[in-house]
Amino acid sequence: MSGVIEPITGRYVHVDVGGEICRIYFEENGAGIPLVCLHTAGSDGRQWRHLLADQEFARNFRIIAFDMPWHGKSNPPAGWDGAEYQLTTARYTQTIRAFCQALALDKPVVMGCSIGGRIVLNLAIDHACEFRALIGLEAADFQAPWYDTAWLNRPDVHGGEVCAALVSGLIAPQSPENSRAETLWAYKQGGPGVFKGDLYFYRVDGDLRGRVERIDTRICPLFLLTGEYDFSCTPEDTKRTAGAIGGARVTIMEQLGHFPMSENPEQFRRYIAPVLGEILDQSRQTKRGVPV
Amino acid sequence: MTARLESPRETMISASTATDAAVIEAFAGIPALLDQAPALIQRGRLLDCECLLGPASRAFHASIRQGRIVELAPAPVLMRSWRFSYRASAAAWAEYWRPVPRPGFHDLLALTKRGEAVLEGDLHPFMAHLQYFKDMLALPRRHFVTAAT
Structure with a gap:
């Protein structure tokens, strides 16, 4: 055998999300602290393939990336009747928690990008005690829209091309x-319409202004990292959000945009490695009973 | 105290006369650069459109046929119609054409978001061929530094 086989494995798990069984595809690699990675709107878990294959991280973390229902290899739920897809804050939160419970993950770290970064803030607001640490990439409580999402799904414009x-x-x-x-x-x-449906959460339902002040980083540490070239969730959006959260840690990443883990994995690694190192250290100290 | 609402154009960054001239010259060179980009022409093969593009103060009427710019005429042209326009300050074009543009000046819609460019009219041809227009309007990038220095 001469082909290079990556260490990533992919499987399906059947997850009960609000009484509906969703067949969710996930990939994983490594052992140790569960690290669940959330993809951006309109994309899928492949964005995390470089992190998943990172041998150094995999020594201490069980790195997991799953495709949200409707994305990648996770089909729409079996009962879908063709209605327009719209992601809501409640449904998104429910899906992540149900996925973690289905895999029986013990206080996972959740790292999400873009919509994944936004929902991480919601996890920090309402469910902090379930998580070891939360990492929001390109995350803010709100950001100003810069195009009309109606262009994303209409018969006279190619959806894939315009997205x-x-x-x-x-x-x-x-x-x-x-x-x-x-x-x-x-x-x-x-x-068709999936990116647009995700942005319903981002633009309409998931405005967290006035709620992030409730985040208590003593219960669960929160790290926010944003690329300097992200003009959708700008560094200023992230800094403004962090300004309302005591103890939130902010890093502005140079030479990166809205998709750090997939657009330039090597550059992203320079920024995420110290964060994962800190989470690992804290986890070890907690295990030894040392207060952190 | 009377509040005054600023339009995006009033907040645009300003450019020197030399930059204005360099931007106009670079714009005039786009049809020739496009002719040397067969992959881009292929991407726009189904596009026929009249549009108004360029510096806000000295735009060009572009006639696009099957992905090629067959005419680029400085505005104003008497009673010439256009379906959409994308106009930015000359300084914004100069920033957009830097070899490595600064954050916020690296994309056509980053420029509209920050008020350095204005997109108007019937946006269908622009949105249906968005990557074509992004790439076509970035064509001077490799040449502009030489032209401006």
Whole structure:
């Protein structure tokens, strides 16, 4: 055998989300602290493949990335009647918690990007004690819209092309061409209306202004990292959000945009490695009974 | 005290006369650069459109046929119609065409969000061919530094 086989494995788990069974695809690698990774709107778990394959991280973390229902290899729920897909704060939160429970994860770390970063804030508000640490990439309580989402799903505009073209500007110019193309490919492959439906959560239902003040980082540490080239969730949006949360840690990442883990995995690693290292240290100290 | 609402154009960054001239010259060169980009022409092969593009103060009427710019005429042209326009300050174009643009100046819609560009009219051809327009309007990037220095 001469082919290189990556250490990532993929399986399906049947998850009860609000009384509805969802067949969810997930990939994982490593052992140790569960680290659940959430993809951006309109994409899927492939965005995390470089982190999943990272041998150093995999020594201490069980890295898991799942495709939300309707995304990637997770089909729409079996009972879907063709109604317009719209992600809500409640449904998104419910899905993540149900997935973690289905895998019996013990106080996982959750790291989400974009909509995943936003929902991480909601987890911190309402369910902090269930998690070891929370990491929001390109996360803010709210950000100003910069296009009309009606363009994302209409019969006279190619959905895959317009979704990819819109988000292409959110990638930093320094990102390698192959990683840029791969990041956009997932957007070209999304189901019709799925990106738009995710943005219902982002734009309409998931406005967390006035709620993030309730986050208590003593219960669960919160790390926020945003790329300097992200003009959707700008560094200022993240800093403003963090300003209302005592103890929130902010990092602005140079030469990165809205998709740090997939647009430039090497550059992202420089920023996420110290965060994961700190979580690992804290976890070890807690295990030894040392107050942190 | 009377509040005054600023339009995006009033807040645009300003450019020197030299930059204005360099941007206009670079714009005039786009059709030739496009002719040398067969993949981009292929991407726009189904596009026929009249549009108004360029610096806010000295825009161009572009006639696009099957992905090629067959005419680029400085505005104003008497009674010439257009379906959409994308106009930015000359300084914003100069920033957009830097080899590595600064954050916020690296994308057409980043420029509209920050008020450095204005998108108007019937947006269907622009949105249906969004990557084409992004790439076509970025064509001077490799050449602009030389032109401006």
